[in-house]
Amino acid sequence: LRSLTEARYPPLSSDTRYSLVDIVAKECFSRDLSEEDKILLREQLNKRTVLWLLDGYDEIVQNVPSHLQRVFEQLLNTPHHIVTSRPYFNTLSRSVRVEIVGFTDENISKYVEVFFNQLLDKFSNALFEGEKVLKFLRLNPRIWGIAHIPVNLELICSIWSETDWSETTNLTMTTLYDKMTVWLCRRYLARKITPIQINDMDPYKERTPELTFLEALAFEGVTSNNIILRKELLQKVMRNIRCSSQTYSDALHTRDPSQIYSDALHIGILKSFDNGPTGTQIELDKNHYFVHLSFQEFFAARHLVQLLNSTTRDKAIQFIKTHKYDKRLQLVFIFASGLLIPSEDKQSVDTFWDTIYGDPHDLVGIRHMQLVTVFLDETQCGSEVPHRRQSISLLLNWIRFPITQNNFKLQETTAMTIKSCSKIQNLPEVQNELASFLNTAAKEQKSRIAIFIGRLNITDPHNQLLESFLLQLEYNDANIREAVCKSLENMGEKAAKRQVTDRLVVALGDQDWQLRLSASSTLGAMGEKAATSHVIDGLAVALGDQNSRVRKNACRALGAIGEKAATSHVIDRLVVALGDEDDEVRQNACSALEAMGEKAATSQVIDGLVVSLGDQHADIRSAALKSANKLLQLVPYSLQRLTDSDAREAERMQKSNVHDGIDGMSLKLFQMLSNGGNSGHGYW
Structure with a gap:
């Protein structure tokens, strides 16, 4: 097309x-x-x-x-x-739609694990570094998004293994693409000059002809709306290099443009291909594309910043005016906002933001709010950013308006914009305003506000916001209290402050079973961070709740806390839960005992799991087998009874569909049960 x-x-x-x-x-x-x-x-x-x-x-x-x-x-x-x-x-109405997202979340975790596992020979802490990569990527939703692109994830892992990230506390899209470009340039230079020379120079900060060429080509591509860069476009840029003395750096005039093109191609960011029927060996006659569209957008943004810094500022201003509300170019402007912040040219920064806020304006206003919000977030919301206060005020207005108007569609749009950010929702002035809004809102609006806040991906909840949440739990309104608990649950361990967990324990004893259910689920989301004796005792009591869903959630929460919850009292209550009338409670009790670790490897627990192996529900039998298997491995001398013949017999049983996924250790458990257990011999 x-x-x-x-x-x-x-x-x-x-x-x-x-x-x-x-x-x-x-x-x-x-x-x-x-x-x-x-x-x-x-x-x-x-x-x-x-x-x-x-x-x-x-x-x-x-x-x-x-x-x-x-x-x-x-x-x-x-x-x-x-x-x-x-x-x-895509505005077309079609009965079948497929979105290609690249890697799934699970694919990302597996890829990182495999990548760093291959580096164990070089780095003893490679697996630990892999875990740090995943944690680091999740800090920024937009970066987590681009990590689903296989080529980007490979670059990120490669860079991580060769870079000291310990001092990088705020990773933005711009800094990440900066680092990826530096890494590719250094790899290219390593093939041309000695490592000593490379270490003594910065191949990226200098405006090299190759990078300037890539910037110009990328900008021409996005301006003409081309991902596939046809040879005519490439030749146009080459002609401009020969003729222009304004747009491109002087270094371009000291070298043959064809050599500049050749060097740029070998960096690895630009690729050539030929889709003609006969083919051609002449690279300049082929079509080209950037290794990923996001790289084209990044280099186009670099070119835009250079235009703002040069005598061609008017061209940049006109480009921004014309395209600032074009969704297709949003990432270009996000990169530009990030690239401008470290710039020493304050006039360029002011020009960019003044043009964004200048005419023409978005008539409705929400598109403008989305732009300035993500731009401000990319700058890490620094106090030096022009129009900072105005941008935050605009965002807060768009938070209040759709909630007071009960417009769910606008609420969702605003929430999605904030959720894509990593910094702005954690600003004190934003959270304080959210807390004030929640406290002063009419009763019928409070649940909507709490639900909205829960969608924002807040990773650093401030005390004023948490206190506001706890205040709402005093309302005798199930919807408000459930919405507050759900928001705290979404914040997870970050909200696990003492005053919060203590109030949730109180909620575990509330007359309203829905509040008890929400409180137990929220404590489970906080995991080990909620592991106080007060919380553990409260969850142990909840194992005897009259509502089966509360009992199930209590099992899950104790399992999430793990070994820190492995007191004799909790283990005894979980063993009792193995005989619960509700099948989901029994299944989650099995899983919770598995998470308790070595302290749960007792004859009492194993006896309870033995009974569960005869449960009528397959899921419970599977959970019991998995739990017993794990606990048996914590008893050293039981492992000695495992032989190769056990593994072969397990394979035969699996092929006979006796139990999916059975292994040698699980088979040994069956043998211990059928032989030792029935004959009165113990193993403990």
Whole structure:
């Protein structure tokens, strides 16, 4: 679809229009088709058995030439087609949608584990570093998002293994792409010069011709809405390098442009490919693309910042005015806001923010709020940022407005904007305003406010906000109290302050079973951080609650606290829970005992798990087997009874579907039960 341009398909005479046959003939065949061939092609297309692959919908939907509008609509109305598009540009109504997100969250964890496991020969603490990577990535939602892109995750892991990140406390998208670019440049230079020379220079801070070329090319690409950079665009940039003395650095004039292009290609950020029918060995005649679109956007942002710093500032201002509300270019402006902060040119920083706040304005206002919020967050909300107070005030207004108007759609939009940030929701002035809003709001609005706050990904809740939450628990309103507990649950261990956990323990004894349920779930989300004797005793009492869902949550919470909750009293109560009338309680009791560790490896516990192995529910039998297996491994001499024959017999049992996932240790448990247990011999 990106090929449907006026340059490629110039307007025909007034009574002639392009047809699907014309488009297919031009795009799919290397030679002109005869009239006879076109007739045959038309017959094939009319059979309605063609699957059309329509790539690049988002690149053309806003810029379809008027004389191609009819054929564009024909393509979208074909009976069988697949359309590719960035999600936010896909306005088509289709019965089936698939979003390609790259790695899943689980894939990321597994990839990092495998990557650092391979480095154990070089670094004894490689696995620990892998855990730090995952923790670090999750600090910033936008960075966690780009980590789902395989090429980005590989670069991040590679950089981490060779970089000291101990002093990097605030990782933004901009600093991450800075580091990735430096790493790629150093790797490229290592093939050309000695390591000593590399250490004595900064290949990135200097405005090298190669990077300047990549910036110019990236900017031309995003300006013309091209991900695939055709040779014509590449040649245009090369011509500009030869002619311009304003836009590009002087270093470009001292070297042959073709050599600059060659060096830029070898850095690894720009790739070439040839999709022609005959192929070509001439790199400059091939199409190009950045290794990922986000790199193109990053380098385009670098070019924009250079324009702001140069005599061509007016060009940058016009670009910002024209495109600041274009979602397609949002990441370019986010990068630009981050790149400008360390800049010593205060005028450029002021110009950028003044232009963002200047005309033209978003008529509704919410799009403008979204922009300045993410821009401010990318700057880490520093006090030196222009329009900082105005940006925060605008955000707070857009928090209050949809809640007071009970507009769920606007609430969701505002919450998603804040959730994508890492810093702004943790600012004292923002949290204090949220606390004040919650305290002074009408009763019917309080639950909506609490739910809204719970969506914001707050990682550093301040005391004033927590105290406001606890105050709402005094209301005799189930919706308010449940919403507050849910928000605290979303904050997890970060909200595990003493005054909070103590109040939640009180809630465990409330007459309202829904509050008891919410309180137990919230304490479970806080995990080990909530491991006080007061909390543990309260959860132990909750194991005897008259409501089965509360008992289930109490088991889960004790399991989340783990070994710190492994008192004899708690273990005794969990053993009793193994015989609970509710199957979910029994299953979670098994899992909780497993989490208790060595202190739970007693004959009393194993006896209880033995009984659970005969439970009528398969999930409970599986949980009991897994728990007993884990506890047996904590008894050293029991491991000596495991033999290779056990493993072979386990494999035979698994093939016979006796129990999925059974292993040698689990089989030994069965043997101990059937032999030692029945004959009166103990193993403890």
